Amino acid sequence: MTSQSHTPPFPRAASLIGGIALLLIAVLAGIGYVGILSPLIESGDAVETAHDIADSELLFRLGVLLMITAAVLDVVVAAALLALLGPVNRAVAVTAAGFRVAYSAVFVVALTQLAIVPGLLNQPDRVLTSLASHHMIWQVGLILFAAHLLLVGYLVVRSGFMPRALGILIMIAGVGYLADGIGTVLIADYTARISTVTFIGEVALIAWLLWTTIRWSRMSQETKVDGLQVSRFAANDE
Template sequence: MTPTALDTAKPDVSQRSINFTTWSPRTAAIVAGVSLAVMAVLGGFGNFGAFVPLITPGDAVQTAHDISGAPFLLFAGIVSFFIVAILDVVVAGALYTLFRPVSRRISAAAAWTRTVYAVLLVVATSQLVIGFSLLGDPEAALPVLESFNKIWVISLGLFGFSLLLVGYLAFRSGFVPKVFGILLAIAGIGYLADAGGMLFIPDFSALFAQFMFVGEVAIIFWLLIKGRRLPAN
C-alpha cells in the first residue's frame, strides 16, 4: 500500500519518544525523576548489598572466599551498575532538555560531563568482571577488584561537576525552588572533594558525598511531584 502525503507528514511517535530533544518539560522531568529513583535503588543495592559485603580491602583470601560463595550476588551488583550507567545517560539527556531554556551551553556541558562519567562508570564496573576471572589467584584478583572503587570515586568528580552545573541551572531556572539548586551544588562539591581526596591522599576513604546527598534525593521528589505540573508541550 502506497503511503499518502498525509501519512508521510505524520511524525514517527517512536522516533519522538527516543529523541529527548523533542520532549516537553513535563516529560523530561518525569523521565529524569523515574530514572534517578531507579538508579538510587540499583546503585544502593550494587554497592552496599553486593560489593561492600563481598570485597574486603586488603584481604585477598577473604574476598576470594566470599565472592566464590556468592558469585550471583556479585554479578547482580555488576548488572545493577551497568544499568545505572545507561540511566545516567538518559538522565543527562532529560536534564539537558529540561534546563535548555535557562542556558543551552551550560545544559549541554552538564549533559556531556555526566555522559563521560557514565562511560567511566562502565570502565570501573568492568574491573569487577576482570577481577572475578582472576579469583584463582586471590592476590592478583584483589587489586583489580579494589580498583573498581578507586576509578569510580575519581570519576565521581565529573559527576560532581555536572551536579554543580545542574545546581546553577536549577537556581537560575525560575521554576525550580532555589534551595534545590543550592543543595545540588553542595552535593556536587561533596563528590569533587571525594575525588580529590582519592587522587591526592593515600588510603583516603570517600566520606564527603555521603553527608551531602540531600540535594540528590530532594530533586527526585521535586521532579516526580512538581515536574508533573510543568508544561506538556
C-alpha cells in the same frame, strides 16, 4: 493570563523521565553496591575476599549488572536534564550533560574491573588489585560527576521555575563528590566520604521532579474538567 503565567517552561515528559531514571539509579545502586557488592569486596584479606566472592559468584555478577544498568540510566538522566534546563542556558546545559555522560563512561570502565573478578578467583592478589582499580577509577570519575552537579545546580538557581534552595542543595552535593574525588587522587588511603552527607540535593531533585510532574498532571486534568463544564454551561445558555 493567570493560567499562562503558571505554565511550566520545561517539558513535563522530561521531568517524569528524569525523576524516574534518578529514582531507579538510587534503587539499583542501593541494591547492587550497598546490598550485594560492598559486603563482598570491602575486605583487605585477599584470600577471604576471593573465597567470599566465589561462594556468592552469581550474586556478585548480578550486583555488577545492576550497577551497569545504573550507568546506562545516567545517560537517560543527562538527556532529561538537558531538555529541562537547556532553555536556561543551552551551552551550560550541554556541558553539564556531557560531564554526566563522561562520568557514566568512566563508571562503566570501573565496573569492568569488577566484571573480570570471577575469572581471577584462583589468584586472590589479582582480585584485590582489580577491586582497588575499580575503586580508584570510580572515585576519580566522581570529579566529572561533581562538575555535572555543580552546573546543574547553577542552572536550577538561574532557572526561575525551580526552587533556588534546590539548586543550592545540588551544588552542595557536587562539592561533596568533588572533595571525595580530589581527596582520592591527592591523599593515600583516603577514607573520608563527604558525599554521604551532602548527597541530600540528589534526593531533593528526585522528589521535586516527580512531585512537579504529578502536580501539573492533576492541574491539567482539572483544567480540562473546568473547560468541559464551561462548554456545557455555554451550551445550556444557548
